[in-house]
Amino acid sequence: xxxxxxxxxxxxxxxxxxxxxxxxxxxxxxxxxxxxxxxxxxxxxxxxxxxxxxxxxxxxxxxxxxxxxxxxxxxxxxxxxxxxxxxxxxxxxxxxxxxxxxxxxxxxxxxxxxxxxxxxxxxxxxxxxxxxxxxxxxxxxxxxxxxxxxxxxxxxxxxxxxxxxxxxxxxxxxxxxxxxxxxxxxxxxxxxxxxxxxxxxxxxxxxxxxxxxxxxxxxxxxxxxxxxxxxxxxxxxxxxxxxxxxxxxxxxxxxxxxxxxxxxxxxxxxxxxxxxxxxxxxxxxxxxxxxxxxxxxxxxxxxxxxxxxxxxxxxxxxxxxxxxxxxxxxxxxxxxxxxxxxxxxxxxxxxxxxxxxxxxxxxxxxxxxxxxxxxxxxxxxxxxxxxxxxxxxxxxxxxxxxxxxxxxxxxxxxxxxxxxxxxxxxxxxxxxxxxxxxxxxxxxxxxxx
Numbered sequence: 001x002x003x004x005x006x007x008x009x010x011x012x013x014x015x016x017x018x019x020x021x022x023x024x025x026x027x028x029x030x031x032x033x034x035x036x037x038x039x040x041x042x043x044x045x046x047x048x049x050x051x052x053x054x055x056x057x058x059x060x061x062x063x064x065x066x067x068x069x070x071x072x073x074x075x076x077x078x079x080x081x082x083x084x085x086x087x088x089x090x091x092x093x094x095x096x097x098x099x100x101x102x103x104x105x106x107x108x109x110x111x112x113x114x115x116x117x118x119x120x121x122x123x124x125x126x127x128x129x130x131x132x133x134x135x136x137x138x139x140x141x142x143x144x145x146x147x148x149x150x151x152x153x154x155x156x157x158x159x160x161x162x163x164x165x166x167x168x169x170x171x172x173x174x175x176x177x178x179x180x181x182x183x184x185x186x187x188x189x190x191x192x193x194x195x196x197x198x199x200x201x202x203x204x205x206x207x208x209x210x211x212x213x214x215x216x217x218x219x220x221x222x223x224x225x226x227x228x229x230x231x232x233x234x235x236x237x238x239x240x241x242x243x244x245x246x247x248x249x250x251x252x253x254x255x256x257x258x259x260x261x262x263x264x265x266x267x268x269x270x271x272x273x274x275x276x277x278x279x280x281x282x283x284x285x286x287x288x289x290x291x292x293x294x295x296x297x298x299x300x301x302x303x304x305x306x307x308x309x310x311x312x313x314x315x316x317x318x319x320x321x322x323x324x325x326x327x328x329x330x331x332x333x334x335x336x337x338x339x340x341x342x343x344x345x346x347x348x349x350x351x352x353x354x355x356x357x358x359x360x361x362x363x364x365x366x367x368x369x370x371x372x373x374x375x376x377x378x379x380x381x382x383x384x385x386x387x388x389x390x391x392x393x394x395x396x397x398x399x400x401x402x403x404x405x406x407x408x409x410x411x412x413x414x415x416x417x418x419x420x421x422x423x424x425x426x427x428x429x430x431x432x433x434x435x436x437x438x439x440x441x442x443x444x445x446x447x448x449x
Contacts, residue, residue, distance in 0.1 A: 003032065003041040012047050018064040023050075033074050065282065065437070069100060069425050070273045075354040077272055084268060085358050093241050093266035094166060097223070097421035100271060101216045101428060165239035168225030172203040176229035188312070188409035189230060189249065193416050194299050196229045197222070201292025208290055210431045218291045219424045226417055233407070242266055245417060249401070249410040257366025258404050262414065264362055265397060268355040269415050271422030277301035277308065278419075278426055285427035286437040298423040302416055305342065311411030313342025314398035317379065324378035331382045343395025344383055352390040359396035363403055372402040 010017045021040075023029040029050065031040045071078045076085055079096065080103050087096050099107050176199040180192060200222055201207055207218060227241055230248035237243050237254055242263040246254045254262070272278070281298040289297070302308035320330045334341055346353050364373055376399040380391055397411040404410075430437070 002044040004044045004047065006040050006042065009042040009047045013051055016064070016066070018066050022064050037074050065274060065279075067273070067426065067429055068103070069422070069429065070271045072273050072348055075349050075352055077355075079271060085354060088264040088267040088355075088358060091267060092263060093270070093418065093421070096267045096270055097219065098216070100421055100425040101219065102212070166220040166224040166241060168200065168221050168228060172200050172221075172225060173229055175199050175203055176225060180229070180231075186408075189407070189413035190299065190303050190308075190409060190416055192230060193226055193413065194296060196226055197292055197296045197299060200225045200229075201290065201296070204292065207292055210288065210290070212428050212432075215291055215424060215428055215431070219421065222292060222295065223417060223420055226420065230413070241417070245414065246404075249406045249413060250404055251407075252405050254404070255366060258363070258400070261359060261362040261366055261400050262404075265359055265393075265400060265414050266418040268359060268393060269397075269418035271419070271425060275307065276304070278423060281423040282426045282430050283437045285430035286433070286435065288431070291424055291427060294427045295420050295423055298419060299416055302419065303412065306340075308394075308412055308415040308419070310342045310392075310394040311397045311401075311415060312409055314395045315401060315408065315411055317342055318372065318375060318398050318402055321375040321379060324374050327375065327378035327382045331379065331386065331388075335386070335388075341383065341388060343398055344391050345389030346392045349392070353392040355393040356391050356396040359393060360391075360399060363396070363400050367403045370403050372399060376402075 004012075006017050006020055010020045013020065020029070020042075024031050024040075029042060029046060031042050033039065034041055069080060071081070076083065078084060079087060079100055082099070087099075095107055098104065176196045179195055179199045183192070183195070204218065204221070206214060209215075209218075223241060224244075227245045227248060230245075232247055233249065233251040234247045234253060236247035237259070240263070242259060243254070245266075246259060246262055274282070277298040280301045281294045284294045284297040305313055317330060317334075321327045331341065360376075367373065376395070379395075383389070383391070394411070397414065401410040401414075
């Protein structure tokens with residue numbers, strides 16, 4: 001059988017590549033991946049049949065949006081061409097957010113060498129060098145990737161890019177903290193984030209400046225405010241977003257390994273193409289809603305149990321498994337009630353979500369022998385025994401928050417803070433596109449009189 005690439009298939013059908021992939025999502029076409037996982041291939045025979053038959057009209061047309069931000073691979077996303085797993089192992093969240101917003105290749109260039117009169121500072125012996133995402137030694141879930149055409153270099157860390165950490169102004173922070181007074185003490189962090197976003201937006205007189213540089217500046221201010229306005233539970237161990245977010249979600253100091261896992265989770269969750277919350281955020285941005293309104297729209301959708309709220313459901317499932325032998329009953333009861341098992345299965349990654357595999361490995365390395373890891377492993381084994389779907393990143397996130405001793409709903413908060421970066425990247429594309437996204441309904445009601 002002959003296999004052709006997407007460009008050839010699109011040309012034969014006379015459609016854009018985005019339409020070609022829409023046919024795949026609707027089941028009109030089948031595709032396979034090249035051996036390196038970087039290209040989609042289509043059956044030449046199937047393309048010919050479809051070309052002779054004409055464009056499928058059995059279903060209403062789908063909304064197809066062209067975007068240069070994230071491509072979905074076989075088992076993981078790629079941010080502007082870079083393997084997300086590689087980024088999670090080598091880069092901090094702030095740098096990856098800037099990459100999503102700007103696609104600036106200088107983010108991956110090393111800092112200038114010191115002058116001859118200034119000796120380079122000694123590198124801490126316990127800190128491994130941060131390698132370029134595409135030249136990092138292979139991780140079990142990160143297959144070898146061809147070398148990047150840019151020079152191999154150490155990616156700049158956040159402190160190398162900006163002299164000061166991401167900050168929100170004090171007056172806005174005070175207003176956001178004050179707005180939470182009177183809220184229930186046990187309110188989930190995601191609910192607080194919606195309140196915080198509203199207040200931060202109301203206090204920003206520059207929120208209607210929608211050029212890329214202004215939106216990026218707003219993004220840094222907003223994400224810093226989302227984190228710093230949450231109730232503080234412990235002392236932050238540094239100025240990064242990951243370190244400050246930990247102090248808002250956990251009453252105990254972070255261990256280096258678990259903090260590294262949180263940093264990786266922020267990178268892994270920063271974007272995922274046109275997920276439900278991102279589509280909603282793009283629609284808001286197409287109407288020229290300001291960045292705070294865009295993020296607020298995304299937060300409203302994110303909490304659904306079929307989206308970011310799945311990590312909270314997985315957290316509750318894990319809490320029911322006090323001992324590994326209880327996993328079978330916890331799964332059986334949900335199956336009997338006809339419920340979806342939270343943290344398992346994925347609409348895109350049918351054979352497993354590599355983001356979840358990587359994150360789970362990092363947690364196991366950081367806390368070997370932890371009882372919550374044993375409980376999670378028992379749940380995984382029971383799901384496999386029943387031949388039910390594989391775990392996804394939401395389940396790994398639930399294990400991370402349980403092992404770390406974080407507050408209820410912490411996984412949703414990590415997800416939301418991370419995805420705010422992606423929502424703003426998509427908003428920038430819509431601001432630049434300058435056209436309102438208008439979906440059409442396929443009317444099925446009574447005849448029009």
